[in-house]
Amino acid sequence: MNVAQISRHVHYIGVNDRTLHRFESLWPLPLGVSYNSYLVTGGDKIAVIDGVEAGHALKQIEHINRLTDGRAPDYLVINHMEPDHSGAISLLLNAYPDMVIVGNTQTVNMVAGYYGIEAPTMTVKDGDTLPLGGDVALSFHFTPMVHWPETMMTFLACDGVLFSGDGFGCFGALNGAVVDTDMDATRYFPEMIRYYSAIVGKYGRFVQRALTKLKSLEISTLASTHGPVWRERMREVGAYYDRMSRYEPFDNGVTIVYGSMYGNTELMVEEAAATLAARGVKDIAVHNAAISDLSYILADIFTHKGLIIASPTYSETLFPPIKSVVDALVTRGMKDRVTGLIGGHTWAPQAVKVMDALLQDTGMEIVSGSVSFKQAPSQDALAAVRELASAIADRL
Ligand SMILES: Cc1cc2nc3c(=O)[nH]c(=O)nc-3n(C[C@H](O)[C@H](O)[C@H](O)COP(=O)(O)O)c2cc1C
Ligand SMILES: [Fe+2]
Ligand SMILES: [Fe+2]
Structure with missing residues (x-):
């Protein structure tokens, strides 16, 4: 089980899938895939960042309960509504009925459209901040089309962690360690190119826009929804996404x-x-x-x-x-x-x-x-x- 502390206020609570043959029913997964989710603990409030795929919801709930001693999280922040992350919403709300869903207008509409869930929700605007107590606060940065129109990224300034949704993601389950500093992450880079070219590849100019927007944030950790949490090799990963989204080849092959x-x-x-x-x-x-x-x-x-x-x-x-x-x-x-x-x-x-x-x-x-x-x-x-x-x- 990969429950692990990744920074002062953040725990990893995601899951691995090594059973699924094809992501989106299309793309083979020889190394599996992870659906990453995170628990942010503030002075007063607890927030879950993103859900997981529906079939793995109970594992995510178990991870949460283990860390909170049964206390319900206050918020579920939804950076991206694609069902590989939002599928768990109904089960999470069954487990924690008072948990407030946090998303933008489009997210909230999609939550209603997909799952028939109307409330309780909190609608945020680009740049809004959600205090969790003490110096712990989340800020929201809209990054449309990386990879759906509702997509946003969430930043935890006190720890320098960017929860980037599908941005900077890659195929490949997490084999024990979660953060790149604790593993040899070499195997994930080819899977990053394959993930990007299959999933996000159409939206290069939106990835470029997001990369420009993110420059104002002091990021020390990239916590995406798929693959390792990037710290040591964060700049390399940023350079990969920059290059791929400019359609610039890696070599003269x-x-x-x-x-x-x-x-x-x-x-x-x-x-x-x-x-x-x-x-x-x-x-x-x-x-x-x-x-x-x-x-x-x-x-x-x-x-x-x-x-x-x-x-x-x-x-x-x-x-x-x-x-x-x-x-x-x-x-x-x-x-x-x-x-x-x-x-x-x-x-x-x-x-x-x-x-x-x-x-x-x-x-x-x-x-x-x-x-x-x-x-x-x-x-x-x-x-x-x-x-x-x-x-x-x-x-x-
Ligand atoms: C089902 C089928 C449809 C084909 N349609 C055409 C066609 O519309 N026009 C044409 O000139 N050749 C057509 N061909 C012939 C193929 O183009 C030819 O068999 C092929 O170029 C040979 O190359 P290959 O050995 O690499 O398969 C067709 C062949 C098959 C089997
Ligand atoms: Fe997605
Ligand atoms: Fe995804």
Whole structure:
């Protein structure tokens, strides 16, 4: 059990989930996930920050009771209404009927809409403060679209702890320790990129806005709703989120994503990968889009500056798994990737045309020399793909 004191007035009361196969029914969780929640104890009042997923509510209540000797918390602050955090609300209110829900107007509406709960609630405005007694007070900072419109962050100035909701979160259950200073947190960083690119990736400009807004706070601990509490590596985590939300790649590697039913498109992709390697590109990730999970493909695309997408023409459009990848890039407003396109067909070429059209309004740089080839790759087609890969290597 991870109940632990993380600062003078704050205890961790969250839970691990190592059973769920897919977060949001979509994203695989090989390392599990944590739903983080915190108990803030002031001179007079006790506040719980965020709930957990519904199936874990009893564990959270047990954690609270253990720390408060049965005294009911006075407040439940809801930073984010997505049910992975709000699912426990009804059970928490059953356990503590007088506990006041604290949120903004949108939160309070969502609490009513999701759970039919009207009262008791306290509606806060951006910048409001809630005193808990002594020098302990919470202040509320609205950070819309990180990751829903009602999202806010809560700051405990006396301990320098920012309860940041999904912001600065990552996949991965907590394996004993809670704070990064007490663990080797290396394993969480790839899961941070995968979490961000899958969950928050569409909202880069809102993350940027939040990062600017948070500069005025003296933060020494980042306590998000998923993954470790960040203290020692807090600046590194902030830099990761800054970089990802600016769509800036981490390195000059290349992601190659392809679909291939009978191996012809794959031959083109092998040629491209070998050319890139011969040109000195060391970090090349090749994904068969029908096999690799989308979250790993997106994480690699967020990581690498180069990208090649290759698809057969399929029913006059893209091969379905490639269509999903391209749609995901458009949805996320992906930009600044040096991108090459390859498309195969048997009687009517469509793949390159469709990818070109879909990606036109993103800020991705489509390298000229897209390769469209017919049936099995000819020597000319292989030469064209070598030229395309070489042009990408030039731009890295
Ligand atoms: C279900 C299906 C639909 C296809 N639709 C088209 C099409 O609309 N136009 C076309 O030129 N080729 C079409 N093809 C042919 C494929 O484009 C061709 O098999 C593919 O490019 C070969 O590449 P691969 O070996 O990498 O799968 C279709 C193939 C299949 C199996
Ligand atoms: Fe969320
Ligand atoms: Fe979440």
